[in-house]
Amino acid sequence: MEVNTQSVNFNVEKELLNFIQKKMDKLDNFYDRVIYSDVFLKVQNTSDKENKIVELRVHVPGDEFLVKKKCKTFEEAVDSAADSLERILKKRKQKLRAYI
Secondary structure, eight states, rough: EEEEEESSSOOOOOHHHHHHHHHHGGGGGTTTTOOOOEEEEEEOOSOOOOEEEEEEEEETTTEEEEEEEEESSSSHHHHHHHHHHHHHHHHHHHHHHHHO
């Protein structure tokens, strides 16, 4: 799956990009019609420890899913958002099977 990653106001390390790619590739196991995905990484300027924001947008034929998570680390946020997307894609697949 093609993953477009954008970071706002900072540079992303190679390890984080590889982690994101692995997580997004696992989504193909649950729903194989994913066209591409966009990942937005942001750091919020607050004194909060949970200031890392990750937005995952997945494009499938005829629809688009968006999940936004805020956590202490980007890895934790990507992991949490990928789990949410996994549930969403499984539901989508179940609905499509009901119509066949």
